[in-house]
Amino acid sequence: MIVCSCNVLSDGDVKACLAPGPRCPRTPAQVYRCLGCSPNCGRCVRTIRTIMDQALAEAGAEPLGTCEGGCCPAIPQPAAAEPAL
Ligand code: FES
Incomplete structure:
Protein backbone atom coordinates (compact mmCIF):
# COMPACT_ATOMS: atom_id res chain seq x y z
CA MET A 1 0.00 0.00 0.00
CA PRO A 22 21.53 0.93 16.90
CA ARG A 23 21.30 2.64 13.53
CA CYS A 24 17.66 2.15 12.81
CA PRO A 25 15.81 5.29 11.76
CA ARG A 26 14.07 6.71 14.81
CA THR A 27 12.12 9.50 13.20
CA PRO A 28 10.10 9.76 10.01
CA ALA A 29 12.71 12.22 8.71
CA GLN A 30 15.36 9.54 9.10
CA VAL A 31 13.12 7.08 7.25
CA TYR A 32 12.84 9.48 4.31
CA ARG A 33 16.63 9.90 4.34
CA CYS A 34 17.12 6.14 4.49
CA LEU A 35 14.88 5.77 1.47
CA GLY A 36 16.70 8.49 -0.43
CA CYS A 37 13.99 11.11 -0.38
CA SER A 38 12.60 13.89 1.78
CA PRO A 39 9.12 14.84 2.92
CA ASN A 40 7.18 17.12 0.64
CA CYS A 41 3.64 17.77 1.87
CA GLY A 42 4.10 15.91 5.15
CA ARG A 43 0.69 14.21 5.14
CA CYS A 44 2.31 10.81 5.49
CA VAL A 45 4.42 11.56 8.56
CA ARG A 46 1.83 10.25 11.01
CA THR A 47 1.36 7.05 9.00
CA ILE A 48 5.11 6.48 8.81
CA ARG A 49 5.37 7.08 12.56
CA THR A 50 2.62 4.49 13.11
CA ILE A 51 4.44 1.94 10.94
CA MET A 52 7.61 2.63 12.93
CA ASP A 53 5.77 2.19 16.25
CA GLN A 54 4.25 -1.09 15.07
CA ALA A 55 7.65 -2.35 13.95
CA LEU A 56 9.07 -1.43 17.36
CA ALA A 57 6.27 -3.29 19.12
CA GLU A 58 6.75 -6.35 16.89
CA ALA A 59 10.47 -6.26 17.70
CA GLY A 60 9.58 -6.60 21.39
CA ALA A 61 10.36 -2.95 22.16
CA GLU A 62 14.01 -3.52 21.33
CA PRO A 63 15.70 -0.55 19.73
CA LEU A 64 15.19 -0.47 16.01
CA GLY A 65 18.40 -0.99 14.11
CA THR A 66 20.56 -0.67 11.12
CA CYS A 67 19.04 -0.38 7.74
CA GLU A 68 19.68 -3.66 5.99
CA GLY A 69 20.83 -1.76 2.96
CA GLY A 70 23.50 -0.05 5.03
CA CYS A 71 22.30 3.30 3.73
CA CYS A 72 21.97 5.01 7.11
CA PRO A 73 25.40 4.89 8.72
CA ALA A 74 25.44 8.60 9.54
CA ILE A 75 22.28 8.65 11.63
CA PRO A 76 23.33 9.67 15.12
CA GLN A 77 22.08 7.43 17.89
CA PRO A 78 21.70 8.25 21.55
CA ALA A 79 24.49 7.01 23.76
CA ALA A 80 23.70 4.22 26.18
CA ALA A 81 22.84 5.57 29.59
CA GLU A 82 25.42 5.11 32.32
CA PRO A 83 24.06 3.29 35.35
CA ALA A 84 23.49 5.55 38.34
CA LEU A 85 25.77 4.83 41.28
S1 FES B 1 5.42 13.82 1.73
FE1 FES B 1 3.49 14.04 0.77
S2 FES B 1 2.51 12.15 1.08
FE2 FES B 1 4.48 11.88 1.94
Whole structure:
Protein backbone atom coordinates (compact mmCIF):
# COMPACT_ATOMS: atom_id res chain seq x y z
CA MET A 1 0.00 0.00 0.00
CA ILE A 2 1.34 3.44 -0.88
CA VAL A 3 1.75 5.49 2.29
CA CYS A 4 3.52 8.50 0.78
CA SER A 5 2.13 9.61 -2.52
CA CYS A 6 4.68 12.40 -2.96
CA ASN A 7 7.59 9.95 -2.89
CA VAL A 8 5.64 6.85 -3.91
CA LEU A 9 6.67 4.96 -0.79
CA SER A 10 4.85 1.84 0.30
CA ASP A 11 4.46 0.50 3.80
CA GLY A 12 6.84 -2.25 2.69
CA ASP A 13 9.45 0.34 1.74
CA VAL A 14 9.20 1.87 5.22
CA LYS A 15 9.35 -1.50 6.96
CA ALA A 16 12.34 -2.52 4.85
CA CYS A 17 14.51 0.20 6.37
CA LEU A 18 13.52 -0.73 9.94
CA ALA A 19 15.53 -3.51 11.51
CA PRO A 20 16.68 -4.00 15.08
CA GLY A 21 19.96 -2.34 15.86
CA PRO A 22 21.53 0.93 16.90
CA ARG A 23 21.30 2.64 13.53
CA CYS A 24 17.66 2.15 12.81
CA PRO A 25 15.81 5.29 11.76
CA ARG A 26 14.07 6.71 14.81
CA THR A 27 12.12 9.50 13.20
CA PRO A 28 10.10 9.76 10.01
CA ALA A 29 12.71 12.22 8.71
CA GLN A 30 15.36 9.54 9.10
CA VAL A 31 13.12 7.08 7.25
CA TYR A 32 12.84 9.48 4.31
CA ARG A 33 16.63 9.90 4.34
CA CYS A 34 17.12 6.14 4.49
CA LEU A 35 14.88 5.77 1.47
CA GLY A 36 16.70 8.49 -0.43
CA CYS A 37 13.99 11.11 -0.38
CA SER A 38 12.60 13.89 1.78
CA PRO A 39 9.12 14.84 2.92
CA ASN A 40 7.18 17.12 0.64
CA CYS A 41 3.64 17.77 1.87
CA GLY A 42 4.10 15.91 5.15
CA ARG A 43 0.69 14.21 5.14
CA CYS A 44 2.31 10.81 5.49
CA VAL A 45 4.42 11.56 8.56
CA ARG A 46 1.83 10.25 11.01
CA THR A 47 1.36 7.05 9.00
CA ILE A 48 5.11 6.48 8.81
CA ARG A 49 5.37 7.08 12.56
CA THR A 50 2.62 4.49 13.11
CA ILE A 51 4.44 1.94 10.94
CA MET A 52 7.61 2.63 12.93
CA ASP A 53 5.77 2.19 16.25
CA GLN A 54 4.25 -1.09 15.07
CA ALA A 55 7.65 -2.35 13.95
CA LEU A 56 9.07 -1.43 17.36
CA ALA A 57 6.27 -3.29 19.12
CA GLU A 58 6.75 -6.35 16.89
CA ALA A 59 10.47 -6.26 17.70
CA GLY A 60 9.58 -6.60 21.39
CA ALA A 61 10.36 -2.95 22.16
CA GLU A 62 14.01 -3.52 21.33
CA PRO A 63 15.70 -0.55 19.73
CA LEU A 64 15.19 -0.47 16.01
CA GLY A 65 18.40 -0.99 14.11
CA THR A 66 20.56 -0.67 11.12
CA CYS A 67 19.04 -0.38 7.74
CA GLU A 68 19.68 -3.66 5.99
CA GLY A 69 20.83 -1.76 2.96
CA GLY A 70 23.50 -0.05 5.03
CA CYS A 71 22.30 3.30 3.73
CA CYS A 72 21.97 5.01 7.11
CA PRO A 73 25.40 4.89 8.72
CA ALA A 74 25.44 8.60 9.54
CA ILE A 75 22.28 8.65 11.63
CA PRO A 76 23.33 9.67 15.12
CA GLN A 77 22.08 7.43 17.89
CA PRO A 78 21.70 8.25 21.55
CA ALA A 79 24.49 7.01 23.76
CA ALA A 80 23.70 4.22 26.18
CA ALA A 81 22.84 5.57 29.59
CA GLU A 82 25.42 5.11 32.32
CA PRO A 83 24.06 3.29 35.35
CA ALA A 84 23.49 5.55 38.34
CA LEU A 85 25.77 4.83 41.28
S1 FES B 1 2.51 12.15 1.08
FE1 FES B 1 4.48 11.88 1.94
S2 FES B 1 5.42 13.82 1.73
FE2 FES B 1 3.49 14.04 0.77
